[in-house]
Amino acid sequence: MECFLTKSRRDKFAKVIAQRTSHFTVATEDVYQLHNTSAVIRSCDVFGIQEVSIVEEQNTKRIDREIAMGAQKWVDLNRYHSIKSCIEDLKQKGYQIVATTPHGNNCDLQDFDVSKKSCFFFGRETEGLSEEVLNAADCYLKIPMVGFTESLNISVSAAIILQHVTSKLKRTAIDWQLSEAEQLKKRLQWCQKTIKSYDEIVERFYNNKV
Numbered sequence: 001m002e003c004f005l006t007k008s009r010r011d012k013f014a015k016v017i018a019q020r021t022s023h024f025t026v027a028t029e030d031v032y033q034l035h036n037t038s039a040v041i042r043s044c045d046v047f048g049i050q051e052v053s054i055v056e057e058q059n060t061k062r063i064d065r066e067i068a069m070g071a072q073k074w075v076d077l078n079r080y081h082s083i084k085s086c087i088e089d090l091k092q093k094g095y096q097i098v099a100t101t102p103h104g105n106n107c108d109l110q111d112f113d114v115s116k117k118s119c120f121f122f123g124r125e126t127e128g129l130s131e132e133v134l135n136a137a138d139c140y141l142k143i144p145m146v147g148f149t150e151s152l153n154i155s156v157s158a159a160i161i162l163q164h165v166t167s168k169l170k171r172t173a174i175d176w177q178l179s180e181a182e183q184l185k186k187r188l189q190w191c192q193k194t195i196k197s198y199d200e201i202v203e204r205f206y207n208n209k210v
């Protein structure tokens with residue numbers, strides 16, 4: 001199927017998939033502002049996180065396509081209407097639950113142990129994470145702050161944390177890449193999303209673009 005893509009598109013897929021990981025994943029809990037969820041998804045794509053879970057117990061909103069800049073097309077979105085089922089699924093997949101929060105004596109980002117498969121939970125703009133997530137968490141993670149402001153914006157926190165943990169992970173000997181079979185499956189899915197119609201394939205074929 002990839003033969004129907006242009007060479008530059010195929011090369012791009014190969015380059016991006018080689019940097020994708022399921023060692024880390026991200027979950028957002030009832031975030032009110034669409035642009036915040038979209039910006040988190042965009043950061044996941046940028047830092048190579050393949051799966052994102054969006055919990056909408058109270059809000060059910062469409063992802064803001066403009067802000068995600070098409071990132072929602074390349075990242076797998078799992079949507080949940082209950083935090084309980086989201087946590088159960090993640091634990092079943094072998095992830096530890098990491099509650100990100102500006103409060104308390106949590107683990108500082110610099111000291112975070114990247115060896116375990118982890119899901120980073122990000123909370124609501126005003127209330128932060130629910131008691132349910134905080135109680136289920138295996139650990140708490142904090143970005144150190146030295147100003148007057150009580151917390152960072154959720155999408156800013158996600159970008160800082162993901163940049164830090166993914167670059168630290170890549171400096172270890174941990175096997176963090178998707179398996180060959182997973183990479184192939186994902187590339188085929190991306191192909192399907194890229195090719196909009198059979199007419200397009202035929203047109204490309206006759207115009208010698210493939």
Ligand SMILES: C[S@@+](CC[C@H](N)C(=O)[O-])C[C@H]1O[C@@H](n2cnc3c(N)ncnc32)[C@H](O)[C@@H]1O
Pocket residue numbers: 100101102103121122123124125126127128129141142143144145150151152153154155157
């Ligand atoms: C605007 S903050 C929520 C502030 C809220 N008043 C609270 O008490 O958590 C939104 C989310 O960003 C993340 N966050 C913000 N600042 C953070 C920090 N310094 N360290 C870790 N996560 C942070 C957390 O996931 C938080 O739930």
